[in-house]
Amino acid sequence: MITSRDVAKLAKVSQTTVSRAFRDECYIHPETRKRVLEAANQLGYFPNYSAKSLKKRQSKIIGLLLTNYSNKFYTTITQSVESHMNDNGYRLMLTFSDEKPDKERKYLESFISSRVDGIIYIPVSRENEDLVKATEQFDIKVLQFTRNLYEYLDSFFIDDELGAYTATRYLTNMGHRRILIIESEINRGASMKIEGYRRAMREAGAELIPEGMLYLNADADPTSAIAYAASDLRPTAILSSSSMFTLPALNACQRLKLNIPEDISFIAYDDNEWLDFMHIDAVAHPMDEIGAQISDFLLKMINSKEDDGVHQPVVRMIKPHLVVRSSVKRIEG
Amino acid sequence: MITSRDVAKLAKVSQTTVSRAFRDECYIHPETRKRVLEAANQLGYFPNYSAKSLKKRQSKIIGLLLTNYSNKFYTTITQSVESHMNDNGYRLMLTFSDEKPDKERKYLESFISSRVDGIIYIPVSRENEDLVKATEQFDIKVLQFTRNLYEYLDSFFIDDELGAYTATRYLTNMGHRRILIIESEINRGASMKIEGYRRAMREAGAELIPEGMLYLNADADPTSAIAYAASDLRPTAILSSSSMFTLPALNACQRLKLNIPEDISFIAYDDNEWLDFMHIDAVAHPMDEIGAQISDFLLKMINSKEDDGVHQPVVRMIKPHLVVRSSVKRIEG
């Protein structure tokens, strides 16, 4: 294994000088640097980041802890974040909690032991709050993403209330009153999407019946559940507020022989290219921006050294927008 | 920053003993370990992986170098690989070359400096062969994925010849003779998919005309190009052999008012859930398996220490299969 010592020997300089040649902040004679770099190249020398991290007390690694990749949203953000982080000299460590607190725990521990400089993560439960607090000891900056579980952490998430409101509002404006919204069971009681839905419905003077809000978990057969609920309620429109349920909802419509938009209107949450192909309206997120914004924000946190005083958590809302295509029909009240 | 020394002090043992308590291979009295672990817990101690890596000369990191996330295939594999690697105590470093040799170079360098234990990667060009060769000096195991660019590297890829053959063969069996295959321009001249297509066509005694093979690059308007080609050739079936062109091809059919399968049959390469929804036949890959297989294979490479002698490269082909739905109509010869 070639080390800076070997390079030093060949270049006839001290090991310290080799180290200097590989950092641009340092005082070093241009010619010396050139000689060192040549020697390094000749020997096939690559600096050892572990040693560097150990000494500098910064790993130049960002930990990304997602739940899974079920959603195009996460994969797009991942790639964007990776690109931005890399542009700034950081490497990305990728993990998935799978919505399981014990996996979240394992990964947070792993991040701490890796001495990552920052963590972007989708919190699963407050079960691992001790670890979140422990990050502070190691000067690891943590950014909550998507969910706002810890009130004292900086947070970056989609304004789902607005997203669902915008979609529902569009439906009510088009004359719809019996709207079925589908949401994940996990979010029951704390769903901002349901809040947005309610607000729009109230504003339109539409009746808010419990049957209009369908909570589903992924394991049960969602298509059947939706078909059942739809044939019961006979809604004029469906708002699939989780990408997990969009295809099942579409399937349910197909099973009930309900054409979109003739027989039923449809809006999906989270846009993608095949929804575009099928001319289905969707609540979309400015993905390119989001990745850049999260990255910049975390990098700023990392580079600021305000260890003193109380930290006022920053909460940044990302505004989604409705992409109108042709899956919503205007109907008569 | 709490170190093993602090823990040692509190537990009234030597620092070595603390180190031992955190590894299960070592001789240590159960009670001592218990005392140490308690002390560690009390102090909020987390072992420092950089120090560990430096000393042990293994980072327990796997570098994953993909081109991008345009394809569901890669995201699924990523999650699967991450999961398997984590089960075996490895962390995943994720990067994207974006098909650019200079980015590939930068990431390979980064992996080497990180002293990753293994690399799974989609090679972009042989421009960075020096780095691929350099990995050997650092005992970094490299696994090519998807593409077989270096004949001396272990390799894991989809049998695209078979995939395209199977799809085309199915079409010819259903009576089709004028089949338009769409392939990426990058692969022109070296496309195994085109090979498979040709073989099936030959076997069916179908005429192989150049117009039947459409090479496209992503930047130009693929929908128009496909629509143009289709209205020219008037194929009875389309085989979109790259997921990049599936939606454009579908769009082209829509634009030409060609219904599937009544007016035109269709098979897509790379399956996904919305193709299922649209009842479109597709060449699918055993994704769950693939992630597990790649991971196991790389881990075996890492754990084997056959530094001696010449290494016989292992080439593993993954067999895709055709998922028949209802986008192919039987027609009369």
Added chain:
DNA sequence: TTGTAAGCGTTATCAC
């Protein structure tokens, strides 16, 4: 079973 001491490959500090 436990402790001592050396060293992994860097960077930081301080001379010169």
Added chain:
DNA sequence: GTGATAACGCTTACAA
């Protein structure tokens, strides 16, 4: 500008 020397926080002999 450059070089010696001491860490960084672990693991690995080797000794007790």
